[in-house]
Amino acid sequence: MITRENQQVEVTPRRRFAAVLAFVTTVVSLGIGPASWAEPDVATDASIDAAAPQVAISTTPDPMDEARAEIVALSPLDVHPRTALGIVDQLRHNHFLKKPLDDQLSSEIFEKYLSLLDGAKVYFTEADVQALEKYRYLLDDALVRGNLEPAFEIFNLYQIRLNERLAYLIGELEGSLDGLDFEEDEEIEIDRENANWPSDKSELDAIWHKRLKAAALGMKLNGKDIEEIQELLTKRYTNRLKQSRQTKSEDAFQLYVNAFASTYDPHTQYFSPRTSQNFNINMSLSLEGIGAVLRNEDEYT
Numbered sequence: 001m002i003t004r005e006n007q008q009v010e011v012t013p014r015r016r017f018a019a020v021l022a023f024v025t026t027v028v029s030l031g032i033g034p035a036s037w038a039e040p041d042v043a044t045d046a047s048i049d050a051a052a053p054q055v056a057i058s059t060t061p062d063p064m065d066e067a068r069a070e071i072v073a074l075s076p077l078d079v080h081p082r083t084a085l086g087i088v089d090q091l092r093h094n095h096f097l098k099k100p101l102d103d104q105l106s107s108e109i110f111e112k113y114l115s116l117l118d119g120a121k122v123y124f125t126e127a128d129v130q131a132l133e134k135y136r137y138l139l140d141d142a143l144v145r146g147n148l149e150p151a152f153e154i155f156n157l158y159q160i161r162l163n164e165r166l167a168y169l170i171g172e173l174e175g176s177l178d179g180l181d182f183e184e185d186e187e188i189e190i191d192r193e194n195a196n197w198p199s200d201k202s203e204l205d206a207i208w209h210k211r212l213k214a215a216a217l218g219m220k221l222n223g224k225d226i227e228e229i230q231e232l233l234t235k236r237y238t239n240r241l242k243q244s245r246q247t248k249s250e251d252a253f254q255l256y257v258n259a260f261a262s263t264y265d266p267h268t269q270y271f272s273p274r275t276s277q278n279f280n281i282n283m284s285l286s287l288e289g290i291g292a293v294l295r296n297e298d299e300y301t
Contacts, residue, residue: 071163073156074249081146087257087270088143095264105263106140113154113259119193122207123161126197132157143260151256152249159247166241168205169212173234177226180213188214 092101099105114132118124124132135150142150188210189195198204212233219229250272257270 070245071156071159072245074152074159074247074252076148076152076253077249080148080249080253083253084143084148084257085146087261091261091264091268095268097264099264101140101144103137103140106137108263109139109260110136112262113151113256116255116259117155117158118161121192121195121197122204122211123158123165124197125161125201125204126199128157128161129197139260148253148256152252155252155256159244162244163241165204165208166237166244168208169237170234170241172209172212173230173237177216177230180216182213182217182220186210186213 088101092099110132114124114129132154135154139150142148189207198207215233216226216229219232220226224232254270254272261268261270
């Protein structure tokens, strides 16, 4: 790991290649790489711009409106295109698997990225995925240009859908849970990896209603009453909503780059500076500090 001015970039050191990738990624992120990397061509391909999915958001008042209004769209940081170009160069030329960055690999990246975002298929609808399909064979062209706009378009749509689902749960909990019928014969699909994408919002609501009911039933079986269950679940989903709004551009970039790297092998990973620091702490089993730990409780730190 190389550190300069609090910038850390690290890749899991399981192979000599991984170490080389970590070095080049750090050099590029600090802006001291070859001149060819200094000013990447980040011009957006016209076909990529034309493929941007148009997301229609309903203006009908419902519990999701406030959640949507508070979502801040993320965009790449200035350092991300240079970092991405360095990682692409290393994987294409130095990885032991000589895989061309073509449409086939672009499709693999697309599938892996969706899986990392929504592997359980409980956020995106079928219409969302159909709109995003326009990116399936464009990610390779975008990567070689250092263009990360497609990745952030997909991630921002995921953020919208995540916030909508959490807002739906909170809205359901605003009423009484006394109407939940635990005697009804129902099934819930836990592993949805091979399931179809939900056809529309109504199907998503049905899936999440069952999830809410299952969570309430679990607490009820542990001896909690309905009022306590309602309070605990409201606090749980409210905290998750707040955490989702703390997502940063570096988090989206890390997820996308790892979707790309995992198409070569499962052991090559990109670490953001924050993730790298936590990794080093866990590996060294040491932490320098004053002995105080900050944590979130409700809306307070």
